[in-house]
């Protein structure tokens with residue numbers, strides 16, 4: 001598959017003259033100020049001219065940026081599930097255990113990595129603090 005700048009695909013609704021959105025195929029453009037731009041789309045990596053790059057031809061700075069990329073963005077361009085496999089394939093270290101993309105309205109506790117509704121945040125944080133205090137007290141006694 002080649003790089004496709006037409007991110008929104010439409011089709012005619014069968015039996016009507018209506019047009020509907022069929023799918024969205026987003027891409028991310030990355031630059032480092034020196035090399036030509038690199039594009040990510042549908043789990044592939046493309047050079048500025050649109051030619052697909054083999055993993056070993058992807059510049060190192062692209063991997064570094066991808067490691068820091070928001071998980072939701074990685075997911076949209078099809079890289080979320082395979083970034084670590086690709087890193088291992090090129091002999092790099094995997095980024096970190098892949099984190100789950102946080103859903104809208106959800107919150108992930110940094111301490112125990114549990115995901116929950118945002119409105120549970122305060123109660124959850126307080127519970128951790130109580131545990132810590134209890135553990136501290138047990139140590140002192």
Ligand SMILES: [Zn+2]
Nearest residue numbers: 109111112114
């Ligand atoms: Zn927690």
